[in-house]
Amino acid sequence: MAKLSYITQYISDISLRLFVIKAIRSLCYKNDSRISWKINEWNERCVANYLRHEIENISIDFPTLLGKPNPAVPANSIFIMWWQGEQNAPALVKVCIESVRVHAGKHKVIIISQDNINDFIHLPDFIKRKVQQGNISFTHLSDIIRLNLLTLYGGAWIDATVFCAKNIPESLFEMPFYSIHFGKYTKDPSHGRWTTFLLFAQRDNAIVKRTLEYHYKYWSKHYVIVDYIMFDYLINEVISQDERLNKLVDDTPIENQDVFELMEHLEDDDFQFKDFINSHDTTFYKLSWKHKFKDTDKVIGMLKGL
Template sequence: MNSRKKMRGGPKKFKKLELYSRISFLYLNKAFKNPLILKVAERKHKLVFKFLEKEQADVIAKYKNLKEKKHDEVGVRYIWTLWWQGEDLAPEVVKLCLNQLKENSNGAKVVLITKDNYKDYIELPPYILEKREKGYITFQQLSDIIRFTLLEKYGGLWLDSTIYTSKPIPKEYFDYPFFSQHTKWADTCFVQHNLWHGFCIGSKKGGKLVSFAKEMFFDYWENHDVIVDYLMIDYILMIAYNHFNDIKEEIDSLPYSSERLYELVTILNNEYDEKYFNSLMEECIFSKLDWHKEYKLSIKGKETYYSHIVNLQ
């Protein structure tokens, strides 16, 4: 029997983490470089790291000296994405992104994971499914668990279902032991400091980092009923970055991506400008959109950026 105590609703040791989390991300989109917010966020990050590194010391130690597996030539190049209810019930912006992904898959096999087919590809521990049913595991956390389980078993590229793909996905993205959109280090509230972006995660089959992340999630949820942080995915990857020299080298050696990954979503309701749009799409192969927002097809009788990408379908 595991000796670690399960932590159910609102354990005391999570109270401080919750407070720091609420403060540090209160105005994240507008003030993520504010010195005071940065200071609070950094304090919160240290607390989360301290907790996870203590609770999951065995998993970290297991992978410390494990070498990256030697990988054979890539067979099937998989692109994984997920919309739990299925494509027919997806919002229009998600359908648009899925169409763009299929159009630009460049010969890779696009697999849309849903509640009806995920068991065809992976098997999750019963306690994961039980805690999802009880509401301990949020849908976002389940999505993170599924992505790393798929990548560990099959390899490939995971893209969130709200990623707009502007041009064919380079085949070399599948050649890295670990891949993500990698932008220059930035002192922001985000614990990953732009070293990777969770909406785009790639790996070889059985890759060390995705295997570690999968095991960290499994181990965590076997022993806890409360999530330590909404963005636990980034804390897990940063633990690997900080503890495993080979993983740090893999991430640091990734080619730089455009820093305009989140720009398209901010202008979709603006009047369309062809030169600006073409420049952005040439620079950004992936743009993160948001299905929660409402998008307009016109503004003052003029075409919007959203209308333009809809008409491209």
């Protein structure tokens, strides 16, 4: 979608006011000044209010849209998605997937792609149509897919660019809901309480299920996403309506605090990779396949050598 076309459609589908607010916020997002934080809070409040109003006034037949689970799928599986198929993934993604397999214990690792997605979930026709038309990006389709999988089967969703450095604790599969709560207050609506790139949940978990329902409500009406991180906004809306669910999130232990740190050091001179992993109490590290490494082969070799 061309930029001008996107702007026109956003204003038409959402509102000029919200477009201007988001534009102002984007100009100062990376600034750490007090006024920047105030503008960010203003933006967050406006987007949240807009979504709340939309969700309250849209009715859908969610149980029918959800579909039925495939009984052949093992309980507590780990789901990873690479839309083009694992064989076509970049080298860093392949290394990350293999790192999860090595540390998955008894849990089956299932790679979701465009070739097998229909074996696991049912996507409503309006979602498929809006993906084909370019209204829903593959990034935001993956949000819908992970919520479907966890609602129907439980288990874990791990992004394809998460490197797993240690055995995945069995306790994560036993919790009603788990995500990385790294204890650092951020400018996104999660404020460091969860990450959407790594989620564990019991089947039919209320946080996951209601967030999926809110996605369907939104996309049943709209053609443009209100905010790139709408997923976070919708989780926040779900837990803000139910103190029990909010407590479930707040009680998630603070851990994996260095989840983004490995990416910052992979190209350091004389970086001691194994010493770094052993000295950090972190299991999961978020990487990026889009990053242009100075020596990709060296980085891949280092990650493989753990």
